[in-house]
Amino acid sequence: MSKFDHIRPFYDSEVNEAICGAVHHPMMKALMSFAFPDVDAETWEKQLKKTHSKRDFQINFIYPAVQKVLQKSSEGLTTSGFEKLDVHTPYLFISNHRDIILDTSLLNVSLHDHGQIMTASAIGDNLVQKPFLHTLSRLNRNFLVQRGLPPRELLQSSRLMSEYVSQLVLRENRSVWIAQREGRTKDGNDATHQGVLKMLAMAADEDNLMQYFKKIKIVPVSISYEYDPTDALKMPMLMAQANDEVYVKEKNEDFNTLLSGIMGQKKRIHIHVCDVLSNELDVIANEFDNQNRQIQALAQVLDDAILSTYRLWPTNYIAYDLLNKTTRFKDKYTEREKSLFERRLEMRIDADNKTLHNGFLAMYANPVVNKMKYQNAE
Incomplete structure (x- = not known):
């Protein structure tokens, strides 16, 4: 036994057995259905059972799943x-x-x-x-x-x-x-x-x-x-x-x-x-x-x-301006971006709770404060 056994990833020699033990788990099914919505279960099951290395698992299954996450929940x-x-x-x-x-x-x-x-x-x-x-x-x-x-x-x-x-x-x-x-x-x-x-x-x-x-x-x-x-x-x-x-x-x-x-x-x-x-x-x-x-x-x-x-985004500059009641960075965002961010704030945080309200804004604004130390408020 290696001293790292209780913390390490699988060795490649253990990968296939681990996959075969997990292939019918509902969460594996959910993951594969998400990553490959147009592929029937029999096909991905067969491919999974042929997988014998971590690299193959990552590239053939996790990589497409992450690409799908980017496609569905980001703008790139x-x-x-x-x-x-x-x-x-x-x-x-x-x-x-x-x-x-x-x-x-x-x-x-x-x-x-x-x-x-x-x-x-x-x-x-x-x-x-x-x-x-x-x-x-x-x-x-x-x-x-x-x-x-x-x-x-x-x-x-x-x-x-x-x-x-x-x-x-x-x-x-x-x-x-x-x-x-x-x-x-x-x-x-x-x-x-x-x-x-x-x-x-x-x-x-x-x-x-x-x-x-x-x-x-x-x-x-x-x-x-x-x-x-x-x-x-x-x-x-x-x-x-x-x-x-x-x-x-x-x-x-x-x-x-x-x-x-x-x-x-x-x-x-x-x-x-x-x-x-x-x-x-x-x-x-x-x-x-x-x-x-x-x-x-x-x-x-x-x-x-x-x-x-x-990398600072419009959301960071908007939060800084809202938190500090200023228009210092108004050239860094559009009115539409500002209203979308304000809508997010409104939907997620109780406006009457000042601590939560300011904490939410500070989370987005602090990277601007930190960056200004290096870039003279670019």
Whole structure:
């Protein structure tokens, strides 16, 4: 047994058996009917049963499903920066995190479209409690991040995951995706949690931590949705924070959020991949001896890369103007775009609840505030 067995995706030798065990599950039927509405069940079942690798499963079944999601719930995905990546080189992609499933799914669709190595992707074990979802995640090359552990077990789990990421990139020639923070950004302020970087650093065998980070080739990624399909669902947690209360999730909340993220309207989506971090890491190594200070500086470098390349949409500028009762960015949107956004706000948020109302607007407006630090309010 491998020490990674309880967190890793399936090996290709396990794929066919897993598929055959899940092929008649109602959720598999729903997924295939969605991805292939004009194909009868017998045909896709036959194709599934002939599948013996994660790559074939991803390309022949998940890729068309994601394309269908884009077709039904967006006005298209655009990308930039992918042409700078080498098709044979594995990278560690660290991105902002807005949607449970789509952030990594859309990155992989884009990598595949550019002929590049698709990722193994981190996913919280809280999201795959249902056996079918666990199977599907392992088929789709996800590895598990264990949540809610006591401190000692959390340390062991972090060390294991760090080793696994290192093995994937340096020995298995596999790119990896991980979010810059645990959990999705709820308030529009994308920020790298130093804990994520400390976890990754655990596998470093060099005295010079930055040399290790150079070896695993970190690529910051920014992803932005014109409409956040789960915007209203994020409000109860923000409300609890505003009232200084502990937020307790409803039963099945993660699963419902996952579905809303997939099927909710997103309008336009953009993914930008930044340059591989290299010179920045040399500067950090030269400036700081202390590893904690180095981690702090690296988190700032990631934030700078992600925030400065984040694509702003009319919705962001509209929310900024509404929240601040200004017309500062009125040339960035049309009256029609503004009235559509106001209609969305009206339908999703109780106008009498000022905290919710302003929280909803701030979620869309904060990326503008953050971008202004880099671009002089473009």
